[in-house]
Amino acid sequence: MSSINPDRLSLTTLRLLVAVAEEGSLSKASVRESIATSAASKRLSDLELALNTSLFNRNAQGMTLTPAGESMIQHARRILLAAATLAAEMSEYREGVRGHVRILAHLSAIIAFLPEDLERFFIAHSDLKVELEERPSSRVMKGIAEGWADLGICSADAEQPGLVATTYRRDRLVLAMRQDHPLAGTGPLAFADTLSFDHIGLHAESSIFTRSLIAAREASQVLRRRIHVPGFDAVCRTVQSNLGIALIPEPVFRILGPSMNLHYEELADDWARREIVIVRRGDQQLSAAAQLLLAHLLSADQRIGDDRPSS
Amino acid sequence: MSSINPDRLSLTTLRLLVAVAEEGSLSKASVRESIATSAASKRLSDLELALNTSLFNRNAQGMTLTPAGESMIQHARRILLAAATLAAEMSEYREGVRGHVRILAHLSAIIAFLPEDLERFFIAHSDLKVELEERPSSRVMKGIAEGWADLGICSADAEQPGLVATTYRRDRLVLAMRQDHPLAGTGPLAFADTLSFDHIGLHAESSIFTRSLIAAREASQVLRRRIHVPGFDAVCRTVQSNLGIALIPEPVFRILGPSMNLHYEELADDWARREIVIVRRGDQQLSAAAQLLLAHLLSADQRIGDDRPSS
DNA sequence: ATGGCCATTCGCGAAACGCGAAGGCGGTAG
DNA sequence: CTACCGCCTTCGCGTTTCGCGAATGGCCAT
Numbered sequence: 302m303s304s305i306n307p308d309r310l311s312l313t314t315l316r317l318l319v320a321v322a323e324e325g326s327l328s329k330a331s332v333r334e335s336i337a338t339s340a341a342s343k344r345l346s347d348l349e350l351a352l353n354t355s356l357f358n359r360n361a362q363g364m365t366l367t368p369a370g371e372s373m374i375q376h377a378r379r380i381l382l383a384a385a386t387l388a389a390e391m392s393e394y395r396e397g398v399r400g401h402v403r404i405l406a407h408l409s410a411i412i413a414f415l416p417e418d419l420e421r422f423f424i425a426h427s428d429l430k431v432e433l434e435e436r437p438s439s440r441v442m443k444g445i446a447e448g449w450a451d452l453g454i455c456s457a458d459a460e461q462p463g464l465v466a467t468t469y470r471r472d473r474l475v476l477a478m479r480q481d482h483p484l485a486g487t488g489p490l491a492f493a494d495t496l497s498f499d500h501i502g503l504h505a506e507s508s509i510f511t512r513s514l515i516a517a518r519e520a521s522q523v524l525r526r527r528i529h530v531p532g533f534d535a536v537c538r539t540v541q542s543n544l545g546i547a548l549i550p551e552p553v554f555r556i557l558g559p560s561m562n563l564h565y566e567e568l569a570d571d572w573a574r575r576e577i578v579i580v581r582r583g584d585q586q587l588s589a590a591a592q593l594l595l596a597h598l599l600s601a602d603q604r605i606g607d608d609r610p611s612s
Numbered sequence: 613m614s615s616i617n618p619d620r621l622s623l624t625t626l627r628l629l630v631a632v633a634e635e636g637s638l639s640k641a642s643v644r645e646s647i648a649t650s651a652a653s654k655r656l657s658d659l660e661l662a663l664n665t666s667l668f669n670r671n672a673q674g675m676t677l678t679p680a681g682e683s684m685i686q687h688a689r690r691i692l693l694a695a696a697t698l699a700a701e702m703s704e705y706r707e708g709v710r711g712h713v714r715i716l717a718h719l720s721a722i723i724a725f726l727p728e729d730l731e732r733f734f735i736a737h738s739d740l741k742v743e744l745e746e747r748p749s750s751r752v753m754k755g756i757a758e759g760w761a762d763l764g765i766c767s768a769d770a771e772q773p774g775l776v777a778t779t780y781r782r783d784r785l786v787l788a789m790r791q792d793h794p795l796a797g798t799g800p801l802a803f804a805d806t807l808s809f810d811h812i813g814l815h816a817e818s819s820i821f822t823r824s825l826i827a828a829r830e831a832s833q834v835l836r837r838r839i840h841v842p843g844f845d846a847v848c849r850t851v852q853s854n855l856g857i858a859l860i861p862e863p864v865f866r867i868l869g870p871s872m873n874l875h876y877e878e879l880a881d882d883w884a885r886r887e888i889v890i891v892r893r894g895d896q897q898l899s900a901a902a903q904l905l906l907a908h909l910l911s912a913d914q915r916i917g918d919d920r921p922s923s
Numbered sequence: 924a925t926g927g928c929c930a931t932t933c934g935c936g937a938a939a940c941g942c943g944a945a946g947g948c949g950g951t952a953g
Numbered sequence: 954c955t956a957c958c959g960c961c962t963t964c965g966c967g968t969t970t971c972g973c974g975a976a977t978g979g980c981c982a983t
Contacts, residue, residue, distance in 0.1 A: 310695055312621055327930060340972045342931055354705045361929065361980035368711035369702065371899040376698035380691055384621055387687035391680065394665045400679035505822060523834045588682040638961060651941045653962055672949040672960065
């Protein structure tokens with residue numbers, strides 16, 4: 302009924318706990334943790350007393366986990382990992398870093414826009430640090446809503462309640478192909494006219510894939526799709542190998558296409574113009590560092606900046 | 613350079629930290645945490661000393677977070693949440709629970725198989741507790757690989773290195789429709805012959821959706837798909853409302869279909885027979901409770917039980 | 924039977940912790 | 954301009970916690 306006082310947990314006890322579990326013996330664990338075995342024993346038995354549950358089975362060979370102990374160390378490991386992450390991050394502050402911003406972004410932005418924007422940001426703010434993680438658009442939204450990061454950058458298609466989205470950039474999808482492809486040089490294309498060729502694309506969660514499925518359905522045709530690859534560079538190499546054509550953002554093509562001698566054609570469809578947004582949680586204020594970064598990103602040349610609630 | 617000693621962190625300090633951040637004042641926070649303000653002040657300044665970083669800006673109105681402080685409380689909240697979860701779970705052991713098993717499962721299994729299997733399991737093991745969480749198949753695999761749960765149940769299509777998969781059940785996908793639908797009563801169907809009707813389905817990450825996309829492509833046709841809904845019950849209600857037909861597992865149909873007066877037709881395609889597997893990590897031993905549950909699930913009547921590595 | 928390995932208990936000293944009182948600093952009201 | 958008020962910090966003291974080493978008892982293999 303009554304819950305254990307969570308303050309009773311000390312991180313050293315948790316470390317000791319996993320050490321004992323891993324070493325199989327209290328004495329070995331205590332040398333590993335640089336503590337007298339007597340002290341270690343006391344810590345553990347005090348913990349078990351407070352929990353009113355035995356965590357280990359004792360015998361002459363050492364200590365093995367009880368079921369309760371197994372649950373315990375799973376949580377313990379998780380907590381210790383979080384604590385270590387915290388410690389690492391804080392030590393960066395000590396060495397001059399003045400702010401952390403966590404970003405989730407979809408692949409297009411990471412390849413097309415973010416590097417330059419972040420580079421210019423770091424010139425002005427060498428004391429800030431940004432952690433950037435790639436996710437498909439829908440999971441960017443979820444991640445922000447769940448508090449895993451401060452800012453999210455993704456296509457505006459996905460939706461999630463409780464978030465505020467601000468337009469960041471607009472881009473266009475273009476069709477990448479080999480220079481000797483039949484479609485090369487035939488001018489702006491309707492997506493429907495490309496459906497007789499094999500398409501290459503990212504994983505099924507990507508917004509480009511989702512969007513092209515819808516378009517194919519509207520054209521009452523099927524999307525031929527033999528190959529999924531993990532990144533735009535892989536997409537382009539696959540196109541280069543004559544395995545198909547691919548729908549990619551125009552800025553991405555400008556970066557990857559020329560060096561692989563690829564050709565591109567514009568897409569005439571409306572939905573080829575995409576809106577890329579920066580999302581943040583609506584219910585709590587951004588940290589100063591995140592505000593700085595947000596302001597910087599929105600002040601980039603293509604800035605639009607109309608705020609609006611998402612969903 | 614050198615990292616802060618993580619043992620320096622005590623959970624009470626972390627709790628105090630978020631209290632101060634939320635209350636905006638050390639004195640208010642100290643009454644909330646039932647501690648003298650002097651002691652609270654000491655805890656915080658000791659922490660800042662150890663970190664060699666200031667976490668708060670002090671002024672006459674109270675205390676506000678510095679950038680470092682903002683990072684800190686994000687981690688602190690996460691750690692405290694984990695600690696509270698741990699405490700809650702451990703208190704269950706104190707009240708007689710003898711083991712915990714965490715399961716990730718895809719929707720089909722949760723609706724079709726798991727309830728009965730778990731029910732019989734609990735009759736034999738009333739002292740064990742199971743935490744069940746729904747995820748699409750691909751994320752079940754990931755979750756197990758990352759150690760978020762002990763056992764995963766999902767379709768065998770997805771793959772992930774480092775996991776061991778055991779066949780759990782086999783099921784078939786059938787086509788659910790209204791009794792007055794044109795396809796009703798026309799005998800076993802080829803999936804390709806159903807593509808001229810609107811399909812209803814789960815979200816895009818579901819393995820059924822992925823599979824039917826492939827099948828549509830192989831038939832060189834498009835999958836008409838107007839509606840995504842969040843669960844099988846919603847799928848069936850949508851079918852009932854004459855918005856389309858739906859591909860669902862046969863056991864799910866048996867549960868939901870009759871009460872909604874729906875009709876079903878078998879699917880002749882090979883891929884309609886699906887294999888549902890139980891996956892677990894290959895690199896570490898299961899807890900005793902998880903072993904029990906695994907054995908129980910595999911001893912169900914349809915048991916197959918051929919072990920093999922995944923990926 | 925005996926020695927090795929293992930965990931626990933005990934007493935003592937040191938360090939950490941919490942508390943209340945006193946002090947300094949900055950706004951604000953009269 | 955001064956007096957006050959709220960806020961955080963510092964200080965000294967008593968209590969509690971913590972860690973250590975030595976001694977104890979159990980189990981197993983030789």
